[in-house]
Amino acid sequence: MLGTLAKWLRLFGFDTFYANNEMKDGELLQIAKKENRILVTRDKELIFRGRKQSLQVIKISSTDLDVQLKHVLHDVPIDEEAVLSRCSLCNTILEEIKKNEVKNRVPEKIYENNDIFWFCPKCDKIYWMGSHYDKITAKINEIKR
Numbered sequence: 333m334l335g336t337l338a339k340w341l342r343l344f345g346f347d348t349f350y351a352n353n354e355m356k357d358g359e360l361l362q363i364a365k366k367e368n369r370i371l372v373t374r375d376k377e378l379i380f381r382g383r384k385q386s387l388q389v390i391k392i393s394s395t396d397l398d399v400q401l402k403h404v405l406h407d408v409p410i411d412e413e414a415v416l417s418r419c420s421l422c423n424t425i426l427e428e429i430k431k432n433e434v435k436n437r438v439p440e441k442i443y444e445n446n447d448i449f450w451f452c453p454k455c456d457k458i459y460w461m462g463s464h465y466d467k468i469t470a471k472i473n474e475i476k477r
């Protein structure tokens with residue numbers, strides 16, 4: 333249910349595990365505990381069970397993305413250095429890729445206007461500073477307001 337929030341947290345550089353629908357609550361709590369993760373959820377029962385197991389829990393009650401992000405960032409501040417270091421789709425750490433290797437894999441305009449590119453070694457998505465970074469900083473400023 334919080335897929336968009338997860339995507340944005342990854343763009344901000346947070347190591348974000350997103351549980352799929354089939355995952356049982358017990359399994360999810362186990363992963364959170366084992367990997368020392370903060371539980372971000374709207375599920376009341378999960379919040380209760382998480383707190384009982386003394387996990388750090390961030391309760392999301394709004395359906396508005398900006399409000400959700402504000403809630404999370406209130407408890408865990410952004411590390412500016414980590415921004416745009418992870419794939420928003422799969423959470424993998426991005427690797428730098430040579431400009432000439434992304435030719436024909438990104439729109440021509442993007443290729444012309446950027447010199448630094450990254451790619452996700454897992455799902456092959458290509459990232460660049462321009463529009464991605466602008467989108468992220470705009471979002472950060474929006475939230476700070």
Ligand SMILES: [Zn+2]
Pocket residue numbers: 419420421422423424452453454455456457
């Ligand atoms: Zn990826």
